[in-house]
Amino acid sequence: MPDAITRPTPPATAAAWSRRDTHPVNIGGIWVGGGKPVVVQSMTNTDTADVASSVRQVADLWRAGSELVRLTVNNPESAAAIPRIREKLDMMGVPVPLIGDFHYNGHQLLAAEPACAQALSKYRINPGNVGFGRKKDLQFGQLIEFAIRYDKPVRIGANWGSLDQSLAAQLMDENSQRADPWDAGRVLREALIRSALDSAEKAVEIGLPRDRIVLSAKVSGVQELIAVYRDLAQRSQFALHLGLTEAGIGSKGIVASSAALAVLMQEGIGDTIRISLTPEPGQPRTQEVIVAQELLQTTGQRAFTPMVTACPGCGRTTSEFFQELAKVVQNHVRGKMPEWKISHPGAENMTLAVMGCVVNGPGESRHANIGISLPGTGEAPAAPVFVDGEKKLTLRGDNIAQEFVALIDEYVEANYSRVAS
């Protein structure tokens, strides 16, 4: 008999979730670090200079639950678009803070477009792409000066794909002098970590407070990412942005990101996350937000929307009805959550179960706030419904889906209404 998909479960020990102590960073009103709940962020893939498309996608990402949204700012047109994007979002009632992603020419763009510098809530700086040779330190310093002048935090985001080559070469040379040299992978990991940490210390020396700095050091391999962040977390108290860079497409990207981030978060490492999924053709950009939320919710870190436990199905049920019902229920609660968030706070903690037959159905349904056990092959055509562990009624006939959804709404009204509470 296949296992049922498990619901979010409490931690084995409270210590399992204790968060690493980091400097709290205020990003346009959203707190990252300092023990605050792990923040979900995302990034657009529109041409930032296309204001209408960018506004639409930022709003979609925010409605899906992204608490911060990053846009690339790579040329004068995109820098000029940022204040217009901000203005339109404000007019639409979309307050999500915007983060500007700068590479190579950020110092020039921020100098040329003060309104962009002001409209952004954080600047992302990649220390491997700030500039080359003697210009590197100068241009990095200019970026930090802009952050100080406009009172903005920065993310110093090192990346495996754009590692500071001069630092990597220096560490390789130093390594060759060691009596017991490290392997090349360890030296490159150290270069990535040093790139982030040394740049952060430089920013502090220039005058940026520690509570305006978030660090990241992204790689594309799961084990490397875990090793890099464990090290980074031990060596500083800066707030950390977690993400597996270039995670990939479809299930591979989801599994790889979840495998790496879940391990780190279980150790209390990570203050904000992004799932860098490559969208499948036709798939909405918002999927990366849903995956991030589900990762946080299934690991018990935060609740965003009622979770639906559904069995995988097997030869005991040839009907696809329970699969369809699970989807209807999941879509219903996800669609209602923006409204419930305001009118029925706490509804996101509700648990639901949709099960395919009598074997695990009643048991699993009793564990949920509301669960339904559908009839498997050869069973009587009746679907008992359990509410808070007690069998409440039995549904029959052609309207089971509508009636079950109505019961969910009734439960929310009775248990989470602001008036009732």
Ligand code: SF4
């Ligand atoms: S149909 Fe029944 S036996 Fe099969 S997976 Fe679902 S609950 Fe388990």
